[in-house]
Amino acid sequence: MIDGVPTTPHESMDALALRHGTDKGSQRHDFARVYDRFLSEWRERPVRVLELGVYEGASLRMWRDYFPQGEIHGVDIKRQAVEHAGERIHVHVGDQKDPELLDRILAQSGPLDLVVDDGSHRYPEQRGSLMHLWPHVKAGGVYVMEDIHTSYLERWGMGYRAEESTVELLKDIIDDIHGLAHKQEPVLGSVRSMHFYFETCVICKC
Numbered sequence: 001m002i003d004g005v006p007t008t009p010h011e012s013m014d015a016l017a018l019r020h021g022t023d024k025g026s027q028r029h030d031f032a033r034v035y036d037r038f039l040s041e042w043r044e045r046p047v048r049v050l051e052l053g054v055y056e057g058a059s060l061r062m063w064r065d066y067f068p069q070g071e072i073h074g075v076d077i078k079r080q081a082v083e084h085a086g087e088r089i090h091v092h093v094g095d096q097k098d099p100e101l102l103d104r105i106l107a108q109s110g111p112l113d114l115v116v117d118d119g120s121h122r123y124p125e126q127r128g129s130l131m132h133l134w135p136h137v138k139a140g141g142v143y144v145m146e147d148i149h150t151s152y153l154e155r156w157g158m159g160y161r162a163e164e165s166t167v168e169l170l171k172d173i174i175d176d177i178h179g180l181a182h183k184q185e186p187v188l189g190s191v192r193s194m195h196f197y198f199e200t201c202v203i204c205k206c
Helices: 013-020 031-042 058-066 079-084 099-109 123-136 148-152 166-177
Strands: 048-052 071-076 089-093 112-117 137-146 191-197 200-205
Touching: 013 031, 013 058, 031 112, 031 137, 031 191, 031 200, 048 058, 048 099, 048 123, 058 071, 058 089, 071 079, 071 099, 079 089, 089 099, 099 123, 112 123, 123 137, 123 166, 148 166, 166 191, 166 200
Parallel strands: 048 071, 048 112, 071 089, 112 137
Antiparallel strands: 137 200, 191 200
8 A cells, every 4th residue: 555545566557557647548648558568577676767757746656656666756847846755756856957956866866777758848858868867777777758749849849850859869869779880979879779659769778
């Protein structure tokens, strides 16, 4: 039982998403079932998770219940986000692309197993967070970019095949997987695989 609510040991991530009300569930973006494919083997591990973007804290509670031995960190620019801290949940206030903030979090969390970017959905923040945090993702870890459909929308400061957009950055990172063939300087390095789904991309580290 957590926060007075009984939990089911083998509850799927989608079931947890729906119960906690996060939009990662199948009623909205349907990200949870994608995550299950990559993370189900980690469920009993003492994983370290960082989610960029807290909103109402629903997904932080989803991660906490999905990983009963995990430590969950969340970042949000709004100060009221700290209200969602709790058992094994740490909330940090600030800009997701602020390197000093990210370094303070990393000093507390240590290397990360999973990073989920559900923050600003804008290119400068998405790129800044990825480039700073990727070296601190453990070997075999996963970095997820959510809501990358904003790369095609002018109201988010991007557009179809705009040079400075998150999707174009992710296309460049695909080259890292084939570095042995082209021998050019990598964008991230240590990229084992990338998996694209509608609105989201999963990057797996070697």
